[in-house]
Amino acid sequence: MAAELAMAAILVVAASALLVGLTLRIVLYARTPAPLPLATTPAPTGRVGAALRVGREIVLFPSLWGADKPLWLAAMLFHLGLALVLARHLRYVIEIPPAWVVALQGPGQLGGILMMAGLVLLGLRRTLIRRVRKISRPTDYGWLLLLLLIGGSGLAMTYRWHTDIIGLKAFLAGLWRLDLVPLPGDPALIAHMVLAAALIALLPVSKLLHGFALVFSPSRASPDSTRLGERRHG
Amino acid sequence: MAYEIDGKVIEHDEEGYLTDIAQWSEPLGGVIATKEGLAMTPEHWEVVNFLREYYAEYQIAPAIRVLTKALTKRMGAEKASNKYLYDLFPYGPAKQACKIAGLPKPTGCV
Amino acid sequence: MADFVPPPLWPEIGLEPVPSPEDGLMAACRPFVAAPAHNQALGFPGELVEDWETRAVARLGELLAGNRALRVYLDACVGCGACADKCHFFLGTGDANNMPVARQNLLRAVYCRHFTPAGRLLGPLAGAGRLDRARLDSWYGYFHQCSQCRRCSVFCPMGIDTAELSMAAREIMNSIGLGQKYCNEIIGKVYAIGNNLGLPPPALADTLEGLEEDVRDESGHDVRFPLDVRGAEVLLVTPSADFFAEPHVDGLIGYAKVFHQAGLSWTLSSYASEAANFGLFIGSVEQMRKIALRIRAAALDLGVKRIVFGECGHAWRVAHAFLEELAGPFDFLDPRYPRPQHIAEITADLIRTGGIRLDPDANAGMVVTLHDSCNVARASRMGDEPGGQFTLPREIVRAAVPRFVEMHPDTTHDRTFCCGGGGGLLTDDLIELRIKGARPRMQALKQVVEQDGVTHLCALCAICKSQFTKVLPAYGFDREMMVSLHQLVGQAIRLGTSSL
Numbered sequence: 001m002a003a004e005l006a007m008a009a010i011l012v013v014a015a016s017a018l019l020v021g022l023t024l025r026i027v028l029y030a031r032t033p034a035p036l037p038l039a040t041t042p043a044p045t046g047r048v049g050a051a052l053r054v055g056r057e058i059v060l061f062p063s064l065w066g067a068d069k070p071l072w073l074a075a076m077l078f079h080l081g082l083a084l085v086l087a088r089h090l091r092y093v094i095e096i097p098p099a100w101v102v103a104l105q106g107p108g109q110l111g112g113i114l115m116m117a118g119l120v121l122l123g124l125r126r127t128l129i130r131r132v133r134k135i136s137r138p139t140d141y142g143w144l145l146l147l148l149l150i151g152g153s154g155l156a157m158t159y160r161w162h163t164d165i166i167g168l169k170a171f172l173a174g175l176w177r178l179d180l181v182p183l184p185g186d187p188a189l190i191a192h193m194v195l196a197a198a199l200i201a202l203l204p205v206s207k208l209l210h211g212f213a214l215v216f217s218p219s220r221a222s223p224d225s226t227r228l229g230e231r232r233h234g
Numbered sequence: 235m236a237y238e239i240d241g242k243v244i245e246h247d248e249e250g251y252l253t254d255i256a257q258w259s260e261p262l263g264g265v266i267a268t269k270e271g272l273a274m275t276p277e278h279w280e281v282v283n284f285l286r287e288y289y290a291e292y293q294i295a296p297a298i299r300v301l302t303k304a305l306t307k308r309m310g311a312e313k314a315s316n317k318y319l320y321d322l323f324p325y326g327p328a329k330q331a332c333k334i335a336g337l338p339k340p341t342g343c344v
Numbered sequence: 345m346a347d348f349v350p351p352p353l354w355p356e357i358g359l360e361p362v363p364s365p366e367d368g369l370m371a372a373c374r375p376f377v378a379a380p381a382h383n384q385a386l387g388f389p390g391e392l393v394e395d396w397e398t399r400a401v402a403r404l405g406e407l408l409a410g411n412r413a414l415r416v417y418l419d420a421c422v423g424c425g426a427c428a429d430k431c432h433f434f435l436g437t438g439d440a441n442n443m444p445v446a447r448q449n450l451l452r453a454v455y456c457r458h459f460t461p462a463g464r465l466l467g468p469l470a471g472a473g474r475l476d477r478a479r480l481d482s483w484y485g486y487f488h489q490c491s492q493c494r495r496c497s498v499f500c501p502m503g504i505d506t507a508e509l510s511m512a513a514r515e516i517m518n519s520i521g522l523g524q525k526y527c528n529e530i531i532g533k534v535y536a537i538g539n540n541l542g543l544p545p546p547a548l549a550d551t552l553e554g555l556e557e558d559v560r561d562e563s564g565h566d567v568r569f570p571l572d573v574r575g576a577e578v579l580l581v582t583p584s585a586d587f588f589a590e591p592h593v594d595g596l597i598g599y600a601k602v603f604h605q606a607g608l609s610w611t612l613s614s615y616a617s618e619a620a621n622f623g624l625f626i627g628s629v630e631q632m633r634k635i636a637l638r639i640r641a642a643a644l645d646l647g648v649k650r651i652v653f654g655e656c657g658h659a660w661r662v663a664h665a666f667l668e669e670l671a672g673p674f675d676f677l678d679p680r681y682p683r684p685q686h687i688a689e690i691t692a693d694l695i696r697t698g699g700i701r702l703d704p705d706a707n708a709g710m711v712v713t714l715h716d717s718c719n720v721a722r723a724s725r726m727g728d729e730p731g732g733q734f735t736l737p738r739e740i741v742r743a744a745v746p747r748f749v750e751m752h753p754d755t756t757h758d759r760t761f762c763c764g765g766g767g768g769l770l771t772d773d774l775i776e777l778r779i780k781g782a783r784p785r786m787q788a789l790k791q792v793v794e795q796d797g798v799t800h801l802c803a804l805c806a807i808c809k810s811q812f813t814k815v816l817p818a819y820g821f822d823r824e825m826m827v828s829l830h831q832l833v834g835q836a837i838r839l840g841t842s843s844l
């Protein structure tokens with residue numbers, strides 16, 4: 001049971017690091033004053049409009065679309081794929097998955113491929129385009145590699161070395177009850193889980209936090225609402 | 235950073251404007267002009283002298299428009315253009331002529 | 345002092361290809377350092393303090409605690425490079441550090457080193473680095489190669505605005521006694537004399553009298569240029585360049601004619617004789633506030649009902665977005681009007697309602713294109729609708745001239761390229777940078793000159809106008825192509841005739 005204990009510890013530490021880290025970050029952002037409105041204009045004039053603007057940025061990446069279409073495509077492939085994959089993974093942590101999670105199993109598999117395709121494109125871009133290579137830090141490659149490994153091990157289990165899903169579910173369900181249940185010992189699964197845990201734990205202190213940062217990004221999130229006075233001009 | 239004239243050393247800033255405008259003299263104006271690559275003609279002096287007169291009254295160099303107007307009044311219509319002044323002082327009449335006249339550089343969004 | 349001569353523009357139609365980034369091309373480019381007297385007049389240490397590294401890091405900590413934008417922007421960059429080819433200074437110089445993300449990283453390195461776990465642990469692997477002398481030098485160089493135009497922020501998927509980081513870096517440098525001469529000397533002049541130019545009140549009065557004379561001679565109408573008139577309806581705050589430079593003065597004449605024809609009583613103030621607020625450029629909220637408070641004081645003193653801003657890009661940003669926060673509340677002004685207002689809003693409205701009539705034939709032969717000044721385009725608004733900052737000036741130009749032409753869509757509206765002289769860079773010691781930075785705009789201009797026969801370039805920002813007047817000849821254009829928005833209005837407006 002030593003392996004199970006270690007894995008349980010890793011998962012608990014990772015989840016707590018994520019929760020605590022993310023909460024601290026969000027509180028820090030929310031608490032840091034933003035005395036001056038800094039919207040990049042044209043911007044919506046009300047709070048609701050500004051929130052919609054941020055929502056659109058998070059879902060559709062319109063700024064990136066305007067900046068660089070191939071990059072938009074790579075980013076979209078990766079993020080969309082990741083979203084599908086995460087949805088698919090819900091069935092491992094929810095005992096009796098709802099119908100939509102079940103329905104997403106097929107698209108989830110496709111998601112894995114999209115995500116890997118996106119990562120490969122992002123990696124190629126980072127290494128092949130001189131501009132992007134010049135601004136890349138070692139950690140930028142590190143994150144890409146980590147994600148590739150996680151995705152790769154996941155795909156390997158889907159298509160090649162099938163793992164004992166029932167056993168995995170039992171292990172995870174056991175964790176909720178603070179009960180150690182044997183974990184299938186496949187190397188691909190162990191690697192996948194350890195790497196994913198590392199990613200989760202590091203998320204709050206990494207650039208991968210950017211989705212949350214975007215919510216607080218003043219150029220997108222603040223409305224252009226400082227105008228006072230009635231709407232008369234002449 | 236200094237001009238030398240008759241064995242005297244006269245300080246200027248990074249761009250060649252006099253540190254102490256009281257130290258200006260006509261020969262010094264000539265020295266500055268040479269450094270700027272300009273051969274002073276009576277037309278140049280006319281502008282420089284007007285700048286100094288205006289400065290003495292208002293503690294600032296005149297606007298280009300004021301300058302062209304004054305020159306027209308004194309010297310006739312062909313002096314009434316921006317182009318005429320740029321021909322005399324290619325680096326911009328306000329800045330280059332001020333430097334030669336020993337006046338501080340006009341600052342701001344100009 | 346010979347100007348830098350740029351290589352000829354790209355012969356093809358369209359925008360130039362993106363250069364391949366090289367290191368250090370512009371490493372030697374740095375503006376003059378402020379003298380002790382310039383720094384001290386603003387309350388900064390006169391010279392670089394001894395323990396500058398410690399104090400700079402401490403100041404960065406204070407700024408992080410007080411400005412959410414700074415913290416979020418330093419954290420959120422994913423290094424995607426979407427911004428890398430969006431900066432006119434990168435496009436014009438090819439220097440790798442002028443890619444916005446690279447510029448940010450100069451500051452981000454120090455942030456990582458001192459304020460993030462990754463940077464403390466991994467050091468250079470995470471892009472972290474000390475603020476040593478070499479880095480301080482690169483800060484001084486490259487944060488003064490950013491015109492704070494916000495173009496990069498339009499394209500960044502996180503909305504990261506490099507301008508914010510440039511401002512923060514300049515504020516930190518000021519706090520350790522490393523100020524820039526151009527900005528600090530000018531702010532000192534605002535405190536001592538009232539405007540960037542150092543134009544004393546008697547000189548201002550004389551200039552305005554001269555303008556009244558000129559307009560009377562030229563138009564036969566008694567258009568006034570009132571100064572310090574108590575009880576006027578409108579206080580006009582305009583960049584002091586409008587009193588001094590060409591074609592700025594022609595814009596001022598345009599404002600006066602609009603007020604005259606609309607029958608609005610107005611005044612300038614000798615105390616607040618400057619719209620520009622260079623406190624923004626050096627990232628100092630305190631300096632910005634001090635300058636803005638002069639406008640409040642003048643408005644109260646003169647008892648005006650409305651405050652209207654003349655043509656100045658960053659001034660309109662400060663006015664539109666920050667004025668209430670900096671110097672408010674402006675509850676003493678007439679609540680029926682926006683507080684403050686832009687002169688273009690007034691003019692556009694008068695054109696719509698028939699309060700003034702423009703005759704485009706007065707500008708016969710002109711084919712005009714419009715440079716959207718970046719601070720107006722990306723940091724403010726005019727009118728009620730988002731985007732009014734684009735439509736209103738265009739309405740005015742169209743009404744004033746026979747033919748209006750747009751430049752390449754990647755260079756207008758919120759994608760406009762900076763003139764290359766904004767953000768406190770409009771100084772002779774940066775002339776090479778200014779000429780190179782103007783290149784993308786010049787390329788777009790060349791296209792409409794060749795294809796559409798454009799004769800004039802119109803702008804509504806004092807810095808843009810001065811910058812273009814200076815750089816147009818370097819690219820083979822005529823200096824006199826540059827016109828003020830309200831110059832076009834002033835030339836086309838029908839004075840006197842009843843407009844009803």
Ligand code: SF4
Nearest residue numbers: 431490491493494496
């Ligand atoms: S704000 Fe403008 S000048 Fe500064 S980095 Fe961004 S694009 Fe370049």
Ligand code: SF4
Nearest residue numbers: 421422424425427500
């Ligand atoms: S576009 Fe934004 S996130 Fe991407 S590299 Fe530039 S600053 Fe960073």
Ligand code: SF4
Nearest residue numbers: 657717718763766807
């Ligand atoms: S000077 Fe004009 S174009 Fe350049 S920074 Fe300002 S508003 Fe922008």
